[in-house]
């Protein structure tokens with residue numbers, strides 16, 4: 001299970017990169033010399049995302065996508081620092097903190113519902 005949360009964090013980072021690239025593409029849309037290199041890079045990242053998504057439980061992916069849609073802030077997976085969720089800044093219960101330390105399951109914040117992991 002440890003692998004899943006690690007991959008989920010990777011997936012979120014990849015989503016951010018893709019979103020950034022798409023933003024750049026739009027900004028350059030009126031540019032006459034179209035950047036095929038970045039288009040190729042984007043394609044590679046999308047394929048990497050598909051591969052990565054396959055390593056994660058489908059239910060988790062679905063929940064992740066929903067969180068991303070709802071929160072809209074691209075922070076569906078957040079770290080817990082000093083037992084405080086970095087998504088909503090509220091302390092997580094001791095039991096949740098202990099669960100996080102074991103790193104054997106995917107946990108969500110009781111308050112904001114985001115996926116949380118210990119750093």
Ligand SMILES: [Zn+2]
Pocket residue numbers: 085086087088089090109110111112113114
């Ligand atoms: Zn939270």
